[in-house]
Amino acid sequence: MSGELEATLRQPIGAWQRADARAADVAVSSRLRLARNVAGLPFPPRLQPADTAALLQRVEDAVAAIPAALGHFTFTRLAPLAPLDRQVLVEKHLISPQHAQQARGGLLLRPDEQLSAMVLEEDHLRLQALFPGLQLPAAWELASQLDDALEASFDWAFSDALGYLSTCPTNLGTAMRASVMLHLPALCWSGRIGGLLGELGKVGVVARGLYGEGSAASGNLFQISNQTSLGQSEADLAAHLQAVAREIVVRERSARELLVAEQRPVVEDRVWRAYGLLGSARLLSSSEALTLLSDLRLGSDLHLLPPIRPDRWAELLVLTRSGFLQRQDGEAPPAQRDERRASMVRERLREALTPPAEGAGSPPGEQGSAAGG
């Protein structure tokens, strides 16, 4: 395993996620994916083993052709990776669950994890650019640069009538999928999320949970994406989703203001309880961790709790995932995972949170403890 990949598997978030971002109080991250298929080759579902091996080799060779200005990329084949390593890549949103399970393709990755490509997932390549906060136009620009760079090595399947050709017809046209991960605790709390999700369909936008299609919206996290990729330019599609996301950001902010205005003690109680539990619990399931981290973040964003940096929070989202936790722990039995998760959260929170000033609650964790754990 390359040193770069080992670093990726060890770090909960990529370097890109440490940058400052716009609307980061609601928009966690922006992602842009471009589906690209190599002309003259069958789509992945019908690709023969010999062609598969050849394509993987071609991508590996293409790494050297990427201009240095775009960064130094590495290429990793998924098959030799341990299932747990592949799961960590899923938890970091670098590959899809399907890609991890098939383990047939590979991952092209820049060490800051901002630019990557799944190789032989549903399409020959799926390029991906990630930005913190709400930055779809920038993500389009960057993904497009990687696309240009790879065109030196590949001839993409393209039709004047249909645009980029891809395995699934819903990706025809630009073959672009723009997504924004949104943290919507107040819209969920007030029950207005249902109506909002209903409206999205009318503007060509679809909402999913934290891990894409079919996953539940745990932690009040929703990923919105464009439903079709046809009939508009990439820049227009990105700008449209950016505008929809911005509208949701505005609504979430109003919902937060209203919540505090109308139910301040209840909101304070909820976020402080999350703070207390995250800092004290000795057993924490991944689902409870996600719920409490959502409340913690809301409290921080509303200035009701000590501030937590968005990147520290994003780290905790990944650190509490089962795969990531298990990989750090080596061979720890699953029964101890909830213990380990709780202890890791306490440790990280102590670092991430500035202790509250006098008059606020007691700090989480073992402060003042004489007891052994």
Added chain:
Amino acid sequence: MSGELEATLRQPIGAWQRADARAADVAVSSRLRLARNVAGLPFPPRLQPADTAALLQRVEDAVAAIPAALGHFTFTRLAPLAPLDRQVLVEKHLISPQHAQQARGGLLLRPDEQLSAMVLEEDHLRLQALFPGLQLPAAWELASQLDDALEASFDWAFSDALGYLSTCPTNLGTAMRASVMLHLPALCWSGRIGGLLGELGKVGVVARGLYGEGSAASGNLFQISNQTSLGQSEADLAAHLQAVAREIVVRERSARELLVAEQRPVVEDRVWRAYGLLGSARLLSSSEALTLLSDLRLGSDLHLLPPIRPDRWAELLVLTRSGFLQRQDGEAPPAQRDERRASMVRERLREALTPPAEGAGSPPGEQGSAAGG
């Protein structure tokens, strides 16, 4: 209102409760009550207003006749007290809920609150001695001294055949009621409390909740008392209940050991969550406070949490009661009571859980449990 009573109403616990005690890890307090009626006067239910006034005056006059060696007592009539003041006296276990509601009688009280007498509750006088931990023989000794002292002023209704005469026939004989308040979280947790309570009846012992007859066992607190007061001497009755209580203490300790041996992570999680919530919540109902304080105390007694002194804990039990809280707050609207309770608990816990200064000796909780076996 006398300065002494004002102090009683302001302090959550009496001075007696600050002393070190045996078996304090399970036995919160011991109480001994003696029912006494004045010869020649009808029992309270049939006492006429003129006689009522005369009796109250006689008790007030009797205060001066109590030997100085037994302490300086004050006498307070309940009628002029605000309902909230009477409720605080109930929450401190100095008068019964019925006595507070009737507000017809009075309270004879030593400033340390260890010795007292309800005047014109169900009987003309009900003398009460309180001790921390498991100390019924000592409580009998002390109550008996007050009884002797009052005999200088009163001639008790007594029959050679029936013993002390009292309004309710179940108090005939010694007219003595010995009680121990027990904290039984592990027996409750393991579900063995049901069987235990069933056994108690066979040895003439009855169990009630925190505030006596008809009250639920909130906070895993149970008050056990002798069912009858007939056929044995006071000393024997006290010794019998003391032995029963000691047996329950032993069983609770085994249950705690077993709990930790078999489910340590679960126990740690539960007590640390209570610690975190008490230190963080912004809204706390009296019932949740009691539940969390029970878990906190268990964690402290098991050395899983920072130690909390038994008297500090006993203070919190009273401080979180609605009446006590409301009285401290003056005219705060009830809606703010849960907020006020939460903030008071956070404040007190920060003080209570601070380890004692160097040279201050080991925490009393540890002494209690080490001396108890």
